[in-house]
Amino acid sequence: MDRGFIFACTEKSEKEMLKTLIFTTNRIYGHKVFAIREGDLVFLYNLDTDILWGTFKAKTSGQYDKNLKIFEGKYPYYVIVEPIGEIKKIEKASKIFKKLGISWRDILTEEGAKLISHIIEKNTYDININRRVKIVDEDYRPPIFSTTLWDYPKQSYGDTPKGNNKYPGVTPAFIIYNLIHRYTSPGEIVCDPMAGSGTTIDVCKEEGRRVIAFDIVPTRPDIIQADARALPLKDNSVDMIFIDSPYGDNIKYNYHPKNIGNIPASDERFYDELEKVMVECYRVLKSGKVLAWLIGDQWAKGVFIPVGFKIYERLTKYFVPVDIVCVARRNQSSNTPFWHSKAIQHNFYLRGFKYLIIVKKDDKEKHRRKKKKKDLKINWRYYER
Numbered sequence: 001m002d003r004g005f006i007f008a009c010t011e012k013s014e015k016e017m018l019k020t021l022i023f024t025t026n027r028i029y030g031h032k033v034f035a036i037r038e039g040d041l042v043f044l045y046n047l048d049t050d051i052l053w054g055t056f057k058a059k060t061s062g063q064y065d066k067n068l069k070i071f072e073g074k075y076p077y078y079v080i081v082e083p084i085g086e087i088k089k090i091e092k093a094s095k096i097f098k099k100l101g102i103s104w105r106d107i108l109t110e111e112g113a114k115l116i117s118h119i120i121e122k123n124t125y126d127i128n129i130n131r132r133v134k135i136v137d138e139d140y141r142p143p144i145f146s147t148t149l150w151d152y153p154k155q156s157y158g159d160t161p162k163g164n165n166k167y168p169g170v171t172p173a174f175i176i177y178n179l180i181h182r183y184t185s186p187g188e189i190v191c192d193p194m195a196g197s198g199t200t201i202d203v204c205k206e207e208g209r210r211v212i213a214f215d216i217v218p219t220r221p222d223i224i225q226a227d228a229r230a231l232p233l234k235d236n237s238v239d240m241i242f243i244d245s246p247y248g249d250n251i252k253y254n255y256h257p258k259n260i261g262n263i264p265a266s267d268e269r270f271y272d273e274l275e276k277v278m279v280e281c282y283r284v285l286k287s288g289k290v291l292a293w294l295i296g297d298q299w300a301k302g303v304f305i306p307v308g309f310k311i312y313e314r315l316t317k318y319f320v321p322v323d324i325v326c327v328a329r330r331n332q333s334s335n336t337p338f339w340h341s342k343a344i345q346h347n348f349y350l351r352g353f354k355y356l357i358i359v360k361k362d363d364k365e366k367h368r369r370k371k372k373k374k375d376l377k378i379n380w381r382y383y384e385r
C-alpha cells in the first residue's frame, strides 16, 4: 500500500456502501478518487454520526461510471474495497481528525493511513504522534483551486513526471490537472495542439482522460507531428483543448520554419498566425466545450507588450469568454537576486504571472435561449452615494 483515503457518507448511504463495498462520491471529490491505486487503505466516515469505519483495502484503482447503479448514478466516482479483517468503527472521529490536524478530505501518507487503521483497530483516543511523521501527503496531488488565483510551487507532482521539466517553456502540470477536472469527465478527449514535452498527455492519462497531442517538432513518440493551424482532426471531435503557445520569440524551441515561436511578439504577424490556430481549435472543438490558453506578457529591452490582452482580443472574436485565471510564475530563470535588484534599480517589473484565458465554443441553442433571457427587463436599483 502507498496511501490512505477517507470517503464520506451519510446515515442514508452508509448501509449501502458497507453492504456493496463500493464507496462512491460526486464530482467535487472526483480528483481524489482518481488518485486511488489498488492496495491503498480506505476508510468510511459518516458525516451524520461522526463514526469512522475501517479498515478497507482498495481492490481497484479509482473508477468512474456515469451509469453506476447504486444511488441512481448521483455518485459516479467510486472504488471497490475489501475489508482487512473484521470491520471496526470508532466514534467521535472528528476528535481524532482534530488531534491529528487533518480533514477527512486529505490524502494520507502510508504512515498516516496506518495510524488511522491502528486507532480504529484499538479503539483508542490516546494518540502519540511523532511530530516528524507526515500524516497528510500534500505533494501527491495539487489542490483544485476555487478562486482565479492559482499558485503552486512545483512544475510536477505525484509519483511520476509530467512532461519534462528541462524542456524550455514546460507547462506547470497543476494547471492542466485543474482544467481537466473542471471541464471534462473521465473518458472524454483532450487535445493539445502545441504539446512540447507532453505534460498534457501525462496528466490526462493519470486522470483517466483520453488525449491527443501535436507539435511541429515532436519530442516523444506519443506526440503527432502537425502544424497547429491544420490539425488532422475531424470537426467537433474533442471535448477540451489546452494550449500553452509560444509568447513570442523569447524561447528557442526549435528551428522548424513553421514554428510560431520564431516570430517576435512585437510583430503583428505573431498574432495573425496564432489566430489561425484559434480558428482551427474552434473547428475541432465540440459545441459548448472549453479551450484554455496559457499566455504571458513580454517586457524586453525597455518595451512592454501586453501579449495576454492581444491574445484575449483575438480569442473572443470566435469564442465566448468563461474566465481569466492569474497563474503565479515561480520557477522562471529571472527569479534570482540579480534580476530582482535590476528590476528595482531600473524601474521595471519581472513577470510575476501568466494569464490562463478560458473560453468556450458557444452552444448555439443555449446562446439563443440566453439571448431571449437577455430581453427580460432588469429593474436595477440606484442608490445615492
Ligand SMILES: C[S@@+](CC[C@H](N)C(=O)[O-])C[C@H]1O[C@@H](n2cnc3c(N)ncnc32)[C@H](O)[C@@H]1O
Binding pocket: 163, 164, 167, 168, 169, 170, 171, 172, 193, 194, 195, 196, 197, 198, 199, 200, 214, 215, 216, 217, 226, 227, 228, 229, 244, 245, 246, 253, 254, 258, 259, 260, 261
Ligand atoms: C510553451 S511550448 C509548450 C509546452 C508544453 N505544454 C509542455 O508542457 O512541454 C510551445 C510549443 O509550441 C510548439 N509550436 C510552435 N509552433 C507550432 C506550430 N505551428 N504547430 C504546432 N506546434 C508549434 C513549439 O514547438 C513548442 O513545443
